[in-house]
Amino acid sequence: MRIALLGAGTVASGVVRVLQRNQDELCRRAGRGIEVVAVAARNAAKARQALGEGLPMHADFLALATREDVDIVVELMGGLEPARELVLAAIRAGKHVVTANKALLAHHGNEIFAAAQSHGVVVAFEAAVAGGIPIIKAVREGLAANRIEWVAGIINGTTNFILSSMREQGLDFASALAKAQQLGYAEADPGFDIDGVDAAHKITLLCAMAFGVPVQFQRAHVQGIRDLDGADIRYAEQLGYRIKLLGLTRRSQQGIELRVHPTLIPSARLMANVEGAMNAVMVQGDAVGPTLFYGKGAGAEATASSVIADLVDITRLHTADPEHRVPHLAFQPGALADTPILPMSQVRTSYYLRIHVRDEAGVLAEITRILAEQGMSIDALLQRPSGENDQHTDVILLTHETLEWRMDEALARIQALDSVLAPVVRLRKEELR
Amino acid sequence: MRIALLGAGTVASGVVRVLQRNQDELCRRAGRGIEVVAVAARNAAKARQALGEGLPMHADFLALATREDVDIVVELMGGLEPARELVLAAIRAGKHVVTANKALLAHHGNEIFAAAQSHGVVVAFEAAVAGGIPIIKAVREGLAANRIEWVAGIINGTTNFILSSMREQGLDFASALAKAQQLGYAEADPGFDIDGVDAAHKITLLCAMAFGVPVQFQRAHVQGIRDLDGADIRYAEQLGYRIKLLGLTRRSQQGIELRVHPTLIPSARLMANVEGAMNAVMVQGDAVGPTLFYGKGAGAEATASSVIADLVDITRLHTADPEHRVPHLAFQPGALADTPILPMSQVRTSYYLRIHVRDEAGVLAEITRILAEQGMSIDALLQRPSGENDQHTDVILLTHETLEWRMDEALARIQALDSVLAPVVRLRKEELR
Structure with a gap:
């Protein structure tokens, strides 16, 4: 399979490194080789430094996304535009797409999946939620038997690292954030993480897949940890709880809850003991009961693990007729429900x-x-x-x-x-x- | 899809119940209905009691396993024979097979998967390892990018329940076993569980899928918990460890370790805090790092969750050409390695x-x-x-x-x-x- 990468940042470097390091074993798993044939990058010199000298670099993203000899386009640019435009162009050109871009899918997922459906291609996005944890596959396939009751996730490593530091070392929010930035767990502009927006993108995607409804980011209730006081972490602990930034979506009789906010969880739960930059997602199904999926939620190679899993999936199954594939959002596209997302009140x-x-x-x-x-x-x-x-x-x-x-x-x-x-x-x- | 069940015990009743209860949602996920058309049972009266009146019951297992109008045969009998014979007959008749039978696959997996390969059908077995946890799919697909370093699992709920009771209530082994039997967590003849054989069946299958080697149950080192003394649980705790019956398979330079034995694990690890009849599996990949998958390892509906996930998979993908499917053991059948399983010494x-x-x-x-x-x-x-x-x-x-x-x-x-x-x-x- 011939792969084009759009973007040459951290995750792209992880994808190239893992594909090269594990190429023999990947071929034994997938049945054929998976090869990056070209990379689109704004700054070719910087991209060569990150990805190595051997890869052809292109400045024209659109040309690469639609190039005849490319089978799968991997979008690793992040952000809404031009990622949306490029993904849609790749789909129209008949390319399968793999993306780690949760913001893109939370905002434009319905449009993108509909386009993929009508062009008979796959848009895979395991890397968009919880980094290396194969939670998309679990919800979409592994737990397909269940009427899912709720999904709750620690799905932002930056905020979990900050909350762990506040609790374990008694730091206040500002110091814990500074420490996270110093160690590379938080970006210079940490707004998307600490205000809960990143977690909301991810729980919105899990919501659609768990309950068979369209992607509805605009209906999510989003609250971050910026105003969280260390005193409340200590009081919560005295009462037997830990505070986590939780993304939560639950089915109730009136509709679907979709919310991100700091949440007290009983200290004895495995979920409360997910510390540092790790992620975990719980899924409660009517048949399986409670399940938990734990692993690294970010980092070049952990994210690459999910990107490449999607590449292997597509490689293994690319001859399947488009009518008989695993549906993008777990439910058949014609079978989405109009269950309302409840207002927070x-x-x-x-x-x-x-x-x-x-x-x-x-x-x-x-x-x-x-x-x-x-x-x-x-x-x-x-x-x-x-x-x-x-x-x-x-x-x-x-x-x-x-x-x-x-x-x-x-x-x-x-x-x-x-x-x-x-x-x-x-x-x-x-x-x- | 038309399903025949072989066996009418606890798991079969769970499969029938969940298929009925969730039929609308399953159809929205799978794209078409999944229907049990007949059941083979030794005692039709008992089977009707367990599964309801509506299902046609048959005494001739072989006739049902090969019946023209059946698409998928679900083997829920357990044991080696006649399960092996029936599964092979179904495969030869061109049926896809779903099985929860770890003993069968640990002993005869190589023969069964080869037969499935040559007849172009799927043999799916998510329910054979760790009940409702979709760990087969995680190792085979979700973590396919990784060179897996080791897999370690609490994959027998009976022994984990006994060990939890011994630690939490200070019971000795015999009393904890009696309590487990009374509560239905252990069978009247608990040998397969407490002697580690069941866990060894499961870790053997995970070993084959993690490292791309044939199924080699006969090479596993197997030690149970029958002789475990409560004193050692208490001393371990004083040293900061909990004792779990762990199935472990690890790649080293010399070969592959494959072993089941009581194991001290640091108390702070999530894995050490998996208590009662719950299961958990850790997978360490070179790209993803440590991951953990947690859920119910047994029970009618948790096991049915995995059986039905396999049915949904086959339903979604049944038109795929047999050369382009996910390989049974994660690696392409022609690409298995001859890495030796190390003797315990x-x-x-x-x-x-x-x-x-x-x-x-x-x-x-x-x-x-x-x-x-x-x-x-x-x-x-x-x-x-x-x-x-x-x-x-x-x-x-x-x-x-x-x-x-x-x-x-x-x-x-x-x-x-x-x-x-x-x-x-x-x-x-x-x-x-």
Whole structure:
């Protein structure tokens, strides 16, 4: 198979290196050789430095993406444009496409998969979610028997590294971010990671595949960890929980939940013990029960592992007639459902609250009365002196499940109390069972 | 697709139930319906009770396995014969086969896969290893880019349940086994499970797929947990380890290790925290690094999840030409390697030793001198009073890595010391990184 790479960055260098190093074994697996025949790069000199001298470099991305002698186009540029345009051009030229670009698929997946369908080619994207973990294949094929109930993932290594550092070393967010940047786990512009956007791209794709609905990134609720206070990590730990940035999608009777936010998880769960830059995804199926898939979520070779797995898949199966292939989004393209994605106000979950109050008689009674009036019950409560001022105290609460809009109402009332001295911290809690 | 079931036990009932319950969603995934058209059962009345009234029951297994209107034969009988004969007959009649029978494939896999190859049909066996976890697909496809370095699995739920009970509740082996039997986690005749044979069947299949070698169950080293003493579980815990029955296969310069035995694993590893009847498999690839796959290893519906995933795979891809399918054992049938499976004496690992000695001056010096002379170094040492007799003491040692034959020699010398009062307990230790 003749491969063209679009892009010559870290992942591209991993793909070239692993293809070369393992070429004998890959040929024994795939039945024929897989060869990179050309690379499109903006800066040929830099690209040669990253990928080696032997590969022909091109400046015209579009020409390479549609070149006659290329069987599979591997898009590793990232970003929306010109990646979208090039992928669509490759599809129209009858090329199979492999991409690691979650942003592209989260925004334009429906258009791209429809184009692939009508041109009889495959668009494979194992590398777009959870790096080296074969989670796309697991959801699309390995767990195909199941009515999937929910998928929950630690699918952004940067934020998981930051959260681990905050907990293990007691760092505040800014220091933990600086450390992650220093060690190469966070980019100079970390916004996509720490604001949850990257995780939202990925859980959006898993949502479509788990429930057979179109890709709907614009409906995702997205909250990152930028404002997370170390105090809440410590209080959560005292209550038996760890805080993870979780991408979560769940089927309920009213519709589908699709959300990314910092989440308390019971410390004893395997999921809570996924530390550093590692990723893990849990899938709950009605037949299989809980499953967990763990591995590196980023890095040149881990991502290359998934890119090349897609290349091997296409190589093994490229003669299959287009009507009999594994569908891109796990469900047959004509069989997608119109189950709605729920607005966050309709989501049902349990909560962690930290309320900074004046330490005086009756405050706790007022808070618990408001919660009771809103129909919420309390699962656990801590009261802790606030560091700065001995007239102030932190009230930390875990609630049982309730609807988000009820919590919004309760928090508006609590926030309005005279004795409440700072914005209430509200985090969500998931038992993952 | 028209399915015939051979066997009407627990797994068959799970397959029928999940196919019925999820038929709409399965059709949306697979592109066409999957229907059980007939069941072969020795006792039709019992089978009707398990599977429902609606299904035609047959007593002639061979006739059903080769019946013209059947597309896929699902073998759920277990055991070697007549399962082997029936599977081969189905293959010769041009049927695809799905099986959960690890014993059959561990013993006769090479013959069965060769027959499938020459008749252009698929033999799928996701359910044969680790129940509902899609580990076959992960090794064969999802991690296909990697030169796999090792695979290690907790792949027998019965023994893991027993080991968890022994550790958590301080039970001895016999009581933990009785409890497992009472709760349905162990069979009345538990030999295959507790003696490690079932785990060895499974790791043998993973070995073939990871390294591209034939199935070689007869070369596996197999040791179960029947003789495991609760004291060693407690000492291991004091040293920071948990004991798991691990199936392990590893590539070394000399050949391939293939072994099942109780194994100390560092307590902090996710793998050490897989408790109860759950399964988990780690795969270490050169590109992806460490990965872990976790889920239920047994049970009617978890196993059905894998059986039906295979049915969906075949349904989706059944028009593929036989030369372009995913190979049964991950590597193309003509491309298997003759890398030898190493005898246990050539395996390199580290050890836990418990030596019951007379508590007198110089004993420890003698033991450590023998280990040093055999070229072994000590990683950790505990000395603990032995419960029964205050003249006796337990010396517990962790060693660094060495070759098994060296340890055999050292233990023969230690065992011969006058002050050593009981057979030395020797367990193996793996860091899994």
